[in-house]
Amino acid sequence: MSNQDQGNNEGNDEKYSQLLRTLEERIDRSKYDPAQDKEVRRMIRLQYRTIIDALIKKKRSLIQPNNGGMIEAIAKLDEIFAFVRNTLEATLDAKALSYLGDYSIEKAKNLQLGATVFDADDFISKVKTFGGITSVREEGNPLDWKAIGLRANQFNNQVMSMDFMYGPLAVEKKQRKQVKQVRIIRNHEDLVQPTQLQGNDLSQQENETSANVNQIYRILDERGPTNLLEFVVNPSSFSQTVENIFYVSFLIRNAVAEIDDSTGQPLLSTRAPPTQEETAQGLGKSQLILNMDMKLWREIVATYGIQNAIIPTRPTTSAALSSSARWY
16 A cells, blocks of 8 residues: 555545534434433333333223323323433334324224214215215216315315325326346456355354354453453454454354443443343343444554453455456
């Protein structure tokens, strides 16, 4: 890499870092705060699940016309939502509102207008009759919207705006253009047969990944809680640092390791898989995107003074392509 390319990369990294700082400053912590206290988030999720369970159990009584339970549930959801700062809890809020929306539709069908019950199907049938469709044979004929509009206009003297109409009055069907694809024919002698992978190649790669994951787990279990960056960074190999992060992600996904940042530093440690009681209390998985480039890797090595890799350097295996190989 030339000095000019290296300078361009460092300039791009600086712009990217400046962008991240700007975004961090503009985040409204009153609306979104990924660092919100874990106990507070767990309590919010517990309250949401309690309300959702109550909505499911009391459905029959909530959809009765004289029942005000849904109004009370909405007021309670508003109180809880004032403390929501993350998407997981917001999803539970949307789920509860979805139940209330479905119940509202059923409750509307149970409403009585005077001494009669509102029947949506009967209303549609009467509109069709007024619009000129009086029998099954005339179902395909268009409605007399002018007569329907004049009738409805007696009860509404307000002039409707253009955006009141739902969709266009007429739609012109677009003709799909047929585009013929021209196949580029190259010289057969320039084509290169792709490498054929055998079944044992894939199984060997899977076995190698599992072995590396198990080895990293044993090292972490013997050391105990360790700074995440000091654990995964290999000061002599950027590529192996990235591989170490990849293997640690398997431990996190399988819930046999966890990251604790309550001290201000990301501490990585092993843990027992979550119990059913912890899962019932709202313990869930969180995703973390770790950005790692050459510049950041060098800064970590210098900042933490890493001289030796905690995870031993693995032998590299690469299949060299021939100089005549070409890609198409």
